[in-house]
Amino acid sequence: MLKGRPLQYFGTCIALLNMLGMGWPSPFLPVLERDPLTSITKDEGSWIATTYLIAGPVGSIIAGIALNKIGRKRSLLLSALPFLTSWIIIAITQRLGFLLLARFIAGIGGGAIYSVLPIYISELVDPPIRGFLISVMGTLTIVASLFINILGYYVNITYSSLICTLPSVVFLLFFPFIPETPNYYIVNGKIDVARKVLSQVRGRQIDAEEIQELVESNEKGLAKAGVLDLFKIASNRKGLFVCLGTMGAQQLAGIVPIIFYTQTIFEKAAADFPVIASTSLLYVLLIVFSAVSSAIVDRLGRRPLLITSISCCCVALLMEGVNLYLKSQGGLNSIGLSWMTLGDLSFLVIGYSIGLLVLPSVFLSELFPLNVKGLAVGFCNIYFSVVAAAVSKLFQITSDHYGLHVPFFVFSASSFLSLVFAVIVVPETKNKSLEQIQIDLRNKDEHNKGEQTHLLKKYCSEQ
Incomplete structure (x- = not known):
C-alpha cells in the first residue's frame, strides 16, 4: 500500500486524470458550419463555447453543497459523470440543441471539478509540494485542450468524442482506491478515522497529541x-x-x-x-x-x-x-x-x-x-x-x-x-x-484594527 509522498503524488495524478476530458475542439466549429445537416452559424458557434461557462455555476453550487455532505472524494467521482454523458451525446448527434445540452452538462462537471479538486489536493498533500500539485491543474487543462484540438483535426467528431471519454473511465476505475482527505473526517467529527488516514497520507504514525493540535488549529473551521x-x-x-x-x-x-x-x-x-x-x-x-x-x-x-x-x-x-x-x-x-x-x-x-x-x-x-x-x-x-x-x-x-x-x-x-x-x-x-x-490573515486584521484604534485615540486626545 502506498504511503507518504508517493501516495500524495499518485492520488493527485489520478484525480487530475478527470480533467483530460475537458475542452472543446476548435476544428469542430468549421466542420459544423459547413455541414448541411447542422448549418451552425458563427453566433450559434459562440454559444456552444459559452454554454459550458454558463453551466459552471450550477456545478459549483452542487459541489459546494456536496463537499461536506458526501466528501471531497465522492464529489470528484460524481463530477466525472457529466463529462462521460456530454461526450456520448456529441458522439451520437451533432444537432445544435443536443450540442448545447452536451456542453451545458459538461459545464456542470467542469464547475464541480474546479470547486472540489483544489480543495482535495490542498488537504491531501504536504505544504512544500502543495503549490506545485495544485498548479499542475492549469497545465493539465492546456494538455487536454491541445490533445482534443489535434485529435479534432485528424479524427471525425464521433470518434473524437468517444476517445475523449477514456480519461474519465480510467479515473472512475482507479480513484476509488485513493483515500478521502483527513480534513473531511475532522469536519464531521470522525477523529479516529482522520488520524488513520493522516498516518497513511503522511507516511508515519500520528500520535494523539498531534491530531489534537490539528483539530484545535481548525476549531474555527469546525463551526457551522x-x-x-x-x-x-x-x-x-x-x-x-x-x-x-x-x-x-x-x-x-x-x-x-x-x-x-x-x-x-x-x-x-x-x-x-x-x-x-x-x-x-x-x-x-x-x-x-x-x-x-x-x-x-x-x-x-x-x-x-x-x-x-x-x-x-x-x-x-x-x-x-x-x-x-x-x-x-x-x-x-x-x-x-x-x-x-x-x-x-x-x-x-x-x-x-x-x-x-x-x-x-x-x-x-x-x-x-x-x-x-x-x-x-x-x-x-x-x-x-x-x-x-x-x-x-x-x-x-x-x-x-x-x-x-x-x-x-x-x-x-x-x-x-x-x-x-x-x-x-x-x-x-x-x-x-x-x-x-x-x-496570518486573522493577525493582520487584528493589527489593522489596533492601528485604527490607536489613531482614533490619538485623534480624540488632540481634540
Missing part, C-alpha cells in the same frame, strides 16, 4: 457557517477579495477567447503559415511554461510570479492591439503583421502560463478555513464562470462591431489594473500550512 460569514468575518473577506481579484485578472487577460478565436486572429493577420501549426505552438508554450511555473511556484513564491505574469500579459496585449490597429489602417504589410501577431501571442501565452494560469486555483485552495471553504469555492467559481462567459462574448461583439484591435486594448487596460491589485493586495503563502495562513 453560512454564506454571510464569507463577508462578515474580516479574514474571509480578505481571502475572498484576493481570489475574486486574481480570477478576474486571469479572465480579463483575454486568453480564453483569444485561444478560441486563434484561427480568426491569424486569418485577419493574413498569416502565411498553417493555422494548426501556430495554434499548436501556442498550446505547447502554454504547457511548457505552466510546467515551469508549477516547478518554481513553491520556490519563488506566488506574488513574484503573479506580478511578472500580469506585466507580461499587459505588454503583449498592448503590442498586439497596436499591430491589429495599424493593419486596419493599412500601416503594416500582411507578412510582417502575421509574424508580429505570432510573436505577440507567444509572448502573451508565456506570460499567462507562468502565473495567471495556475495561481488563482492555488489561492482559492489556501485562503479559507474549513467551515467556509466549500461556500467560498462555489461563490468564486460562479463569479469565474460569469466573468469568463462575459469576456468571451465581449471579445466577439467588440471585434465584430469595432475591430479586432479593440478587445486587445481593453484586455491590456484591464491587465494594468490587475497589476496594481496584485502589488497592493495579494499576500504571499509560500511554504505555509493552511492553519498558518489563517493565523
